[in-house]
Amino acid sequence: MISSVIALNPQRLLQLHEQGFSSRWIARRLGVSPGAIDLRLQQIADELAQQQREAEAAEYRPPGYDPANLRRCRSCGSLVYLWPCLACCLSESNSPDVTHPHS
Numbered sequence: 820m821i822s823s824v825i826a827l828n829p830q831r832l833l834q835l836h837e838q839g840f841s842s843r844w845i846a847r848r849l850g851v852s853p854g855a856i857d858l859r860l861q862q863i864a865d866e867l868a869q870q871q872r873e874a875e876a877a878e879y880r881p882p883g884y885d886p887a888n889l890r891r892c893r894s895c896g897s898l899v900y901l902w903p904c905l906a907c908c909l910s911e912s913n914s915p916d917v918t919h920p921h922s
């Protein structure tokens with residue numbers, strides 16, 4: 820039963836939902852529970868949101884950006900791409916007017 824929900828084209832399921840067809844109506848047509856339709860609609864929404872976030876993140880990535888280079892600084896806990904951690908280097912220089920850029 821669940822497989823028929825998953826087998827349904829996600830775009831088609833969203834389209835039916837956006838056209839105002841209720842989960843109950845779609846569920847009856849597919850012979851599944853309305854809960855299964857709601858669950859699948861939520862999964863599709865989550866997948867689309869994830870794709871959107873990835874697309875936006877890719878848009879702002881500088882050329883040559885490699886996410887594998889992003890690490891957590893052991894001293895300050897900030898995510899650091901270029902090593903050593905600039906914030907820690909600056910705070911070690913004991914300059915009183917240098918503030919931690921991550922905080």
Ligand SMILES: [Zn+2]
Nearest residue numbers: 892895904907
């Ligand atoms: Zn640091």
